[in-house]
Amino acid sequence: MITIKNLHANIEDKAILKGLNLEVKAGEVHAIMGPNGAGKSTLASILAGKEDYEITEGSVSFDGEDLLEMETEDRAREGLFLAFQYPVEIPGVSNINFLRTAINEKREHLGEDPISAKDFMALVREKSKLVELDAKLASRSVNEGFSGGEKKRNEIFQMAMLEPKLAILDETDSGLDIDALRIVANGVNTLKSDNNATIVITHYQRLLDYIVPDFVHVLYDGRIVKSGPKELALELEEKGYDWIKEELVEA
């Protein structure tokens, strides 16, 4: 699905990613953990195509294509989805209108006809149920006046509507109470299939009780410094990141 090789990236001449490697295959769930400031959101933004970064080295292939050469909107249309750590508000633009535009842009890109109003509304009903999103929120302006938890649920709702190949969830768990966490996790698990993959970025183990990863990676100082099975998350929770640091110093 996605192969990241030796990725180096700067922002304003400051190196943030320093040789990051990661491979995610279809059907897999990967968790990326790491302390604040390690570069997790940077990685997510670069994959999604945010322009503020300078890529100095490395390559990313997505479904066999050179991801770094693709336009931001084309990455999305080809099935890359980012659930934002801080979803933005777009006043006056209804969620419905926003999503319909997004879906039709994707369909046009794939050479398909626009979705009919009837099919679209059916889809909205089905997917909003999945994340227990109030029907009222679906017709309100994008994220405007939403609580933190509602914004996160709205991200997963959008993800469900767009059915991406690769979803990157950037700290979707932060700010969620246990019920909301369960709902979000349930949404992600339901959407999981052999044809798609998920990267879950978090720095709490908690979410991984609900979304069970196939692999856990530790991102530290711009690199994946340790990878392992789901149990690695528990170990991190117990020992903290200092343990990793010490290991690195010893090595």
Added chain:
Amino acid sequence: MATYTEDDLAKDLEGKEYEFGFTTDIESDKAPKGLNEDIIRFISAKKEEPEWMLEFRLDAYRTWLEMTEPEWAHVRYDKPDFQDITYYAAPKQSKKYESWDDVDPEMKETMSKLGISMEEQKRLTGVAVDFVMDSVSVATSFKAKLKELGIIFCSFSEAVQEYPELVQKYMGTVVPKQDNFYAALNSAVFTDGSFCYIPKGVRCPMELSTYFRINESGTGQFERTLVVADKGSYVSYLEGCTAPQRDENQLHAAVVELIALDDAEIKYSTVQNWFPGDKEGKGGVFNFVTKRGMCHTNSKISWTQVETGSAVTWKYPSCVLKGDNSIGEFYSVAVTNNFQQADTGTKMIHIGKNTKSTIISKGISAGQSQNSYRGLVQIHKNAENARNFSQCDSLLMTDRCGAHTFPYIECKNSTAKIEHEATTSKIGEDQIFYCLQRGIDEEKAISLIVNGYAKEVLNQLPMEFAVEAQKLLTISLEGSVG
């Protein structure tokens, strides 16, 4: 000065090749450049006007001579040379059109280039259109249907001939000819415009619409609109404006007067798309307009405007809330891009008791443009329980543009309640990135964001106009983020 003969005129009629835009090749019946009493007599004579009309003009002209151009607006421009303007240019067509089918095909072509498909409009929406080209009304449709209801909807010139008592009774009562520099100029030299009268208790069954267009090079456009809604009547009036590209500045100085008698309601919507000048700020229309409505008891006047065009705009559609319980509304979206300058807003004059006004202004500035909101809320001594709510928002698309807000409040009655809210925001890179990440390209993203921002105002427009306005917003802001 000698009067001009047909021969003199002929010299001015030589067709010109235009570099920009498109122009309709209808021989113009054009006055020589310049302004003096003879020119005014010429215009009046051309239009076969009654004596009182000529007197009104001359009186306005003499007042104008004593006046100086206003300089308080937050705009900068080279003042027009009033002796270098042609004040009368009529398409050289003597016959009047009985029906839409009679209209010159070339003129229809012009209209379709404007993106106004009359046929389409008529078919889909039943809009009655009065089309004013270089200030002379050339086609009025749906007249018969309106006539049945006693509604008068015709060119201003026709009204002067056919309904002189109505024109005389109301013209200049809301915007007196000495009101301001440009209103005085308009009163002296206006060549045409639209007139509309809705009789007592009649609800006009269709949107009445006028399209204005400046065609002839070097011409100013001075049209006048007068809408009178008699007691208990209702009318929704649409005004669209457009001009071809020219590298010179053209002057547009219109006067619009609305009169809502007791219990009447007038909804007046404008989509203004005069040529804004090129990317370097060359050319474009100077849009200096006086629009005002008079509200009698229990009446309501609502102005909605979407302003995307013109190099310089100077315009304050206002309401005089004279009657008790009357309501004034102003909904505005003003977009400026490149080197455009807009100084626009409203005046709400509360005179009667329990009068209410609402002001929603949304400015959008891009490029290096300057966008100002200027509004006055005035509560008179006897205006018990007057209410005003104002909201003025500014959206900046770049770091080089300017947004300014000048709210003035004058309150002479302590029972008044006045609320004012203002915000300024910059279009977010993060909002655009959010859209891009969902597969929506930048142009569509800007369109979504801007239309969302302007939604409260766009919602006030009649349906078919709203769609057009949305497209216009998008077009005017193409490639404008930075």
